[in-house]
C-alpha cells in the first residue's frame with residue numbers, strides 16, 4: 655500500500671522525522687504525566703473524548719491514514735486539548751522505534767481493520783506475536799483495551815489473551831458488549847446504529863511479570879505502508 659503524504663501543520667502533530675529517541679515523545683507534551691497510546695485513532699472521536707475526561711494522562715494517537723491524522727489534529731485544536739499528540743505512523747514501527755520499554759500506562763485498539771477474508775487474516779494487527787511483544791512496552795499494571803465489531807476477530811483475540819503469560823483479565827468474561835464509561839468511536843457508532851454488537855476486552859499487564867524471562871519483542875513488519883515522501887517504513 656502506498657500513500658501520498660499530506661502536509662499536516664498542527665501543534666498537535668509530531669513529524670516522525672523530528673524524533674530522535676523514544677524519550678522525545680514524552681518530552682513533547684506540556685506536562686509530564688502517564689502516557690497512553692491509541693492505535694488506529696481514525697478521525698479522533700475516541701481519543702478526544704477520552705483525553706478531555708482524563709487531563710492527567712497524555713495520549714499519543716496514531717494512524718497510518720493521512721486524513722484521519724489531520725482530522726484528529728483539527729478536533730484537538732478546536733477543543734484546545736494539550737494532552738494529545740498525533741503521529742502518522744504504523745503501530746509496530748512506532749513501538750519498535752519510538753516507545754520506551756515499560757513506558758505506556760494504557761493501550762487502546764478500537765475496531766481495527768478486521769481483514770474478513772480468511773486468506774488475509776494474517777494481516778490483522780492483533781495476534782499472538784503482537785500481544786506478546788506489546789508486553790515489553792506496557793508499564794506494570796498498564797491497561798490493554800481491545801474492541802471489535804467483527805466476531806471472528808473477537809474470538810481470535812479472546813482465545814489468545816488468556817494464553818499469553820503476562821496479562822490478566824479485568825472483566826468477568828472474555829468480553830463484554832457494554833463497557834460503561836468507555837467512549838464510543840466512530841466505527842463503534844456505525845455498528846451500534848445498525849444494531850450490531852461491539853465486543854470489548856480489558857486486560858492488564860501483570861505487576862510481577864519478569865520481562866527478562868520473555869522473548870525480546872518480535873515485531874514483524876506485517877502489512878506495511880510505504881510513504882511516498884519518506885521512503886520505506
Ligand SMILES: C[S@@+](CC[C@H](N)C(=O)[O-])C[C@H]1O[C@@H](n2cnc3c(N)ncnc32)[C@H](O)[C@@H]1O
Pocket residue numbers: 693694695696697716717718719722743744745746763764765766767779839840841842
Ligand atoms: C476500521 S478503522 C477504526 C478507526 C477508529 N479506531 C474507530 O474505531 O472509529 C481502523 C483504523 O486503523 C488504522 N490502522 C490500520 N492498521 C494500522 C496500523 N498497523 N498502524 C496504525 N494504524 C492502523 C486505519 O488507518 C484506520 O484508520
